[in-house]
Amino acid sequence: MAAPSISHSGSADSSSTFEDYSLYSHLSDSELLQLAIERSLIDTHGSAAATTAISTNSTTTQRPHRHDNKPTPSAATSNQPPAASTQNPAAAQLGAHYSSPNPPTVKPPDPKTFVGTVSRFMTGSGKRMVAYYKTDGSLVHIAPEPEEEEEPLFRAIREGDSSRVKALAMCPGTNLMLPSKPGWLAVHQAAWFGQEACLRMLLTVQPGMINKRASGGGTPLLTAVSRVHLGCVQLLLEMGADPDIPNYEKETPLYKACERNNPAIVAALLNSGAEVNTCCYHGWTALQEAASRDNLEICEMLLKAGAKHNVRNSYGITPLFTAAQNGQLAALRLLIKHGADVNTQAADGATALYEATKNGHTKIVELLLSQNADANKPGKTGLLPLHIAAQRGSDTIISMLIVVTSKARVRRTGISPLHLAAERNRDDTLEFLIKAGFDVNAQLSEERSRLYEDRRSTALYFSVINNNVDAVRMLVAAGADPNLDMFKPLLVAVRIGCIQTVQLLVEHGADINAGIPTHPTTFPAVYMFSMKYLPMFKYLLDHGGEALSCFSCIYGGQSHPPIKTSRPGGNYNPDQSLPETLQTRGVQFCEMISAPSISRWAGPIIDILLDYVGHVTLCSRLMEHLDSYSGWSVIKEKAALPRPLLQLCRMQILHLVGRRKLKRLPLPGGLIRFLQHQELSLDDS
Known part of the structure; x- marks a missing residue:
């Protein structure tokens, strides 16, 4: 450093x-x-x-x-x-x-x-x-x-002093075949700097240098091509340079000319008989390199010279695939015209259409589909091009792919484009797919669901966990069922604390009293995530949340056993922290409210719950909580039997009429609000 x-x-x-x-x-x-x-x-x-x-x-x-x-x-x-070597002594x-x-x-x-x-x-x-x-x-x-110091000969070449080069080259004792430190001959120096006269002079004196390699394996011809010196290339070819000698990465002069995007040099090499189908170290041919650069002129020359359009590189990729991947429209048209397979697949199974979709090349997708490219071939992850377009939010590409994609094939992939659009918050794409008729209740396959720790399965779940209210609104309006996932979206919305999503889900039939299969409770599981947010807790009770089960306890007035929150080893195990009876029945409300992070809210929580039940008896654990704070004594009085007649009447009316039909009763508005427990609304919080 x-x-x-x-x-x-x-x-x-x-x-x-x-x-x-x-x-x-x-x-x-x-x-x-x-x-x-x-x-x-x-x-x-x-x-x-x-x-x-x-x-x-x-x-x-x-x-x-x-x-x-x-x-x-x-x-x-x-x-x-x-750097050229020197025969001069080191400077003082x-x-x-x-x-x-x-x-x-x-x-x-x-x-x-x-x-x-x-x-x-x-x-x-x-x-x-x-x-x-x-x-x-x-x-x-x-x-x-x-x-x-630079050797005089190399310096003269760099400066283009051909007369001095001639004098030095023909000087007795000069060995032009003696390389400098990196294997750099005088002829490489001339090719590098594009000094044609010097190059001709050197090869006239010592023709044997013409195909000598430098340290990287490059010949003078390859050096001239790399530096795009057309005159030197033509001179070397005229004097017999081999056009097919590659460097140590197996890149030939023709390949390098395509890489340098120079049609004139390509033509010179082809006219000298350069082999067109030689592959470099990674399997690329000159045609594939030219296609990646969309040089139509070079591609046409190579194809006329016999270049094969179906040669695959080490990744199984053909020139057509490369053109589609890079969005090279002209090269793609030319390759298709010469019979290249539009359904070519890479080693991982991806097609040219899949790759063009992934990179958002709309024109390429349009051309491939016009040539009957198969839109039902998946990539290595099993996703179809339509899935990839939904993931990217490419609505134009989606509109082209929908008409040629089999919905049965989509179902066999185990995932809907709706899932991917919802996961990436592509709201416009989500709306487009819903209007196109994709099932909003499509579920992930078991294999794909297992990739998520929460075992999610619906597009609605993705939108809820992303806290995307607009997407949730679109999905439930289109008929999305909020009760299909193992871990219900309502639980996620409550845990996040998004009241808008909670209201949307409840209004469209979310089961407030649902439990969690992996963590059973004797009361609605959604209460576990709403106890610290009393207005939301009350909202859930107002809309059908069950309250009576919160007062059910197998111990009643007896002393409760202590709650173990951890094992001696320090690893928490919910099953081992409960008595055997609770392991079969599930966690009780009085046990859950005793958690250190919730117990300080015990009084207000019990107070709210008492408004939604008739005659109940508080177990000894709930009484302990109310006794822990003197200000909560009024709540104990509220729970004392018998309950007020007004409360019992409210509970009886709700039981007989139901919450949804209360507004139809011919009663004063104040009484309706009382029956609906609207003494405190969400807006008052």
Whole structure:
């Protein structure tokens, strides 16, 4: 990690510098090394030297990945040529003033015999440095890195001085077949910089260089193609360069020309007999590369030259699939015209239509469907293109796919497009699919339901758990049943605390008194999630929530056993924390209200419940809660027998008439409100 930059001024003698090291004694080894390098660069006159953080120049270049996981060009064909070797002696090293009491040696060690580590750094001003360390980590020598001078021949080529190139090439003792450090010959240098005259001169003197490879495996022809030097390409082909020699990634000059999107070079290579169906390391052909770039001119040339449109790469992908995947309409039309299979599938089963849908290529989907592409072939997850379109919210693509997708095939996938639209909150798509006639009560298959911990099964559940009120409204208005899921959507809505969703579900028949199969209770399970929100708790009671079961207790006035909330090991097990009787009957209300997070609400909860029951007897546990706070004594009086006649009459009328028919009774409005328990409404909370 680079250390923070340090600046200093004035003369720098050894004593002051040593004090600086004391000041920076808290720095890490790398930071101290930076400081040593900076001090070593102070000139002999003691002028100020502003220094900056050090960065290493030996990092490995990371090549970017393309969408198809095919690697980019190799180092031999990158944007910078390898550094040429030099036969000149190293430049004299600069003198350095070291502030350390034990400065490194002045003479650098011999790299061939040195035992230790050699590190190269670069200062913020661009000065290259080299440091030698012993195996124990101690610094042996540090100095500016000697600069290598470019060989005269390579320099003349770079500058395009053909006469000097000729003189140097024909000089006695010059060996043009001798590579530089990275295997870079003079002919590669000429091809890299596009120096045709120099290239011709070199090949005239030494024709044997024409097909020599550089360190990455690239020939001079491949180098010229990579740099898009048409003149050099034509010259090399005229002088007999082999157009089919690949680099070490098996990329041929023709493939590279397609990658560079250059029709003129492609034509030159094809006219020289280049093989059109050679695959690179990842199985890509020149045609597939051209199709991915939608170069119609190159694709036509390759197909006329015999390129096969059904060759698959290592992922099972054909050129047509690649064109569809990348939204290349012109190339796709051309490939279809030449007989490419529109139903081609990749190794994972995905079709070109599936891939085009996933990437939202509307025109591609339209073209494939016009050519009778099969919309009923699923991808590796079992989803059809229609599912993917619903997931993306692509209504235009959905409208095209609906008419060609079998609803029976959709059912066999075990998931409806409605599920995916609801899961991703695609409200417009959800409305579109409902109008198209998709079943709002379609349920996930058992296999897909098991993928969710709560075992959800309906689109309504997805919308409720996403707290999407608009989607819930659309689904229930279209007839969605709120009672199909194992864990009822109403329980989720109450737990989230969304009163709008709760009202929508209750108005459309949600079972307020439903339980949870995996966690049985003797009272409506929805109360577990609403006890801290009394207005919602009252709303549920007003609309049919059962209250009498909350006062049912197998212990009655007897002492209740203590509630164990955890086992000795610390893992909670609800079955082992209850007596055997409760394990068969379910958790009782008096046990649930005794939970530490709810017990402080016990008085108001019991007070509300008493308004919805007649004669009841409070068990000893409920009495304990009411006795725990003096302000709750009035609630005990309210529960005392006999209950008021007015309350008993209300309960009897509700029992005989039913809540839904109360408004039809010829009674004053105040009395109707009393019968409906509307002394406190949600709006009053």
